[in-house]
Amino acid sequence: MRLSADLLAFQTRIGHEFRKPDLLLRAVTHASIGSATRPDNQRQEFLGDRVLGLAMAEALLAADPSANEGQLAPRFNALVRKETCAEVARQVGLGDVLKLGRSEMLTGGRRKEALLGDAMEAVIAAVHQDAGFEVARAMVLRLWGDRVGRVEADARDAKTALQEWAQARAMPPPTYRETGRKGPDHQPIFTVQVVLASGENAEASAGSKRIAEQTAARDLLQRLEGGAGS
Structure with a gap:
C-alpha cells in the first residue's frame, strides 16, 4: 500500500521509513473510526507502552549507574506518563495525521492529551513491529531527546x-x-x-x-x- 503525503511527511519527522506501511496506518487510526476492515491502534498502544518502558528503563540505568530503585522509579514515571507521550506527539505533529471518527473530530480529538499519548505509544509499537526493538528504542531516545538527562527536575508529579x-x-x-x-x-x-x-x-x-x-x-x-x- 502507498501512504498519503501527510503520513510520508510524518515518517520523516519521526525518522523511520516503514517497510510495512499498514503498521503506521493502523497506529494513527483511533477506535472511533476503526472497523472490521480498518483495525484501530488499541492493541498497538498496549505493546508500545511496554516498548517505551523498556527503552526508558535501560536509558535511566545507563544515565545514572549509582541510582537506586527509589530514585529511578519517579524518573521512569515522569518519562513514560501520558503527558510526556502527548508532549512528544505534539512535537512530531502526530495530531495532524490521526484518523478520527466524526465525534472525536468535533470535540477536538487531535488536541486531547490522553488520545495523543495513546497514539504515540501506538507509533512506537508500529516501529517495533516493522523493524525490531533496537530501531524502536533508537527512535524513542531521539524523540525524547534531553528529557532523560533533565528528568530529575521533572520527576515529581x-x-x-x-x-x-x-x-x-x-x-x-x-x-x-x-x-x-x-x-x-x-x-x-x-x-x-x-x-x-x-x-x-x-x-x-x-x-x-x-x-x-x-x-x-x-x-x-x-x-x-x-x-x-x-
Missing part, C-alpha cells in the same frame, strides 16, 4: 510538587474542583480548577480529570515559581 510548595509556606493542601464538562459521555472533556488558600488558582482542560488536575497544578506552580524568581 505536578500535584505533589504544588502540595509541597504550599506546605513549605505553612498553607493547607491545594483544592481541586471540576468546573466544567463537555463532549459526549464516552469521550468527555473535563475542566478542573486548582486553588490555594491564598487565592492563587489555575484552570485546565483534558480528556481525564487526572490529567486536567496535573496540568492545572503544573501551570499554577510554574506561575508561582516564575513570580518568585522575578
